[in-house]
Amino acid sequence: MIDVRQLTKRYGGTVAVDDLTFSVRPGGVTGFLGPNGAGKSTTMRMLLGLAAPTSGEGLVNGQRYAALRDPMHEVGALLDANAVHGGRSALDHLRCLALTNRIGIGRVTTVLEQVGLAGVARKRVKGFSLGMRQRLGIAAALLGDPGVLLFDEPVNGLDPDGVRWIRELLRSLGAEGRTVLVSSHLMSEMELTADRLVIVGRGRLVADTSVDELAERYARGVLVRSPRAAELRDVLTSAGAAVAVEPDAGLSVTGLDVARIGDLAAAHGIPVYEVTPRRASLEEAYMELTAESVEFAAGAGSAGARVGAAAKDSGMGTTEATR
């Protein structure tokens, strides 16, 4: 369980995290989503005792990180895959962590196998690709078999195989009942990985929701096709719907759900070839939700330009992913 309570972090004049409150429960994957500079890494660093909050607190299993008796047994994290001594082998790196954290040495072999590095365990890390380093960082996070896991942008820079591997691993860790928080600035990635979303913009909470609720909230009516479209349009309009005729003669219906549309068509003996609820893409929902912070930031100088550019990046990412 992760509890972030009224957490604030200032760096001089910059408010990196601004009165942020949310909880992450065990089971499933929670995406921690926001444009670059939104405060995700800073929040994670505070949860891990690597940065001191200006005010508020971040708790893991009800305690501040510094108060955890055996931190690696409670929380594992991947923040920076390159933060490993290049001269050491993967095996030595993990053994060293195990020895200094009261973790049975047998776990080293287990996690090396789990992340697919058993075959290169004795190779020096400086020869590792980014993907291999990410795997090693994940092995270190899993070493103490913790119930809480934090991953900061784990798919950044990975090839499609690596991205898929991490996605599946995160989902399986969540399915085992662990608390998994994974940050990203790409909704397209979180859409495939997370069940819940905590969305932040400029350090503030923008949304704390399930993926399904978000899709529901941004539903865009129902597409209906019928060979007697004009008749059906009149029926639906009389029942209180707003109906727009699309260029291909489909009806775009809002104000009635799929069941009611089907019932009305049946009651009037009108054949229907298609009734499809339309969801806005989650990327659209995300862009809408973060638009305020981006717009607000756009006039505010260099920080704003950064946030705006990040939002644009994430849109491009989705376009690629949905093609």
Ligand SMILES: Nc1ncnc2c1ncn2[C@@H]1O[C@H](COP(=O)(O)OP(=O)(O)OP(=O)(O)O)[C@@H](O)[C@H]1O
């Ligand atoms: N050590 C620091 N000193 C000064 N400013 C910092 C420091 N760490 C973060 N910041 C600032 O705090 C804000 C939030 O940064 P943070 O890295 O937490 O965002 P993020 O959402 O993780 O972004 P990204 O996706 O780029 O990693 C940014 O404006 C950043 O420049």
